[in-house]
Amino acid sequence: MSEIIQQRSSIKYCVRNQISGTETFRMLQKAFGSNCMSRASDFDWYKLCKEGRERVDDKPHPGRTSTSTDDQHVNKIKELVLENRLLTVRDLTDIVGISEGSVKTILKDHLGLRKVNARLVPKSLNFLENQRRVDVCETMLSDYQDVMKRIITGDESWIYAYDPETGDQSAENRAKGEPKPQNHVKASQNSRSC
Structure with missing residues (x-):
């Protein structure tokens, strides 16, 4: 469980036990130190939990799903990189026909590769x-x-x-x-x- 989720769960616990928002923030600072969420975030989540919010994870965000980092593009880039590890991001962008950002995301996040x-x-x-x-x-x-x-020589070459x-x-694409x-x-x- 991530620290953010742990902190939100702690806030939810404090709300149920009727601990004030200020005291809740002090407890979070003591427990999580420098990784503690901001005071504003703490009070926002305190208010949400007090109003009855049960889930501490993020709600799904509406928006368009990414079509350039789908399985088809990931597999195509994987094949190209396995054929030639010297291909640059720009080369892959030109061959596959997707943006440089999408190629970088596929190489780093999906394939776990980096340029060395x-x-x-x-x-x-x-x-x-x-x-x-x-x-x-x-x-x-x-x-x-x-x-x-008959040959005049110099020093060795x-x-x-x-x-x-x-x-x-x-530079080649390599896995970690x-x-x-x-x-x-x-x-x-x-x-x-x-």
Whole structure:
């Protein structure tokens, strides 16, 4: 039961036991501390209970029901996100044809997803990859022994097969508690260092 409902129930109890509105508010402050409802709300509910209101929960609000956060749209967005977690709210809005607010509500409240950015994790070479690089260098030295006499060299250069993305480009939709995505920086297999 929420604290608001508990406070309303307490007010109803005080009204039935003929405790004054002011004393009821003091008791609520003592019991609920900083989460206590305002004095005006307390007196409004005290008056409602005194007039005979029995229910302490909110009455249903009249109004138009939401058609954009129905099961059909929730399932469509779920399918799209499972296909491609990199879709942005704007992409989903354009594909599904509902408002950005509705897409955000579906992602957050219905699917329990949030946008998280990928972390950059440098990739260390294991012993097999290190050995392969040494083998490639030795092969190049043996294959180009006579040509090497005519080549002027500089210091070694590395070519990375990594296309950096911005934080927004690498952000994915993830459920709460799911690990963050990782961008691995990996040297190209074609890179040579001798």
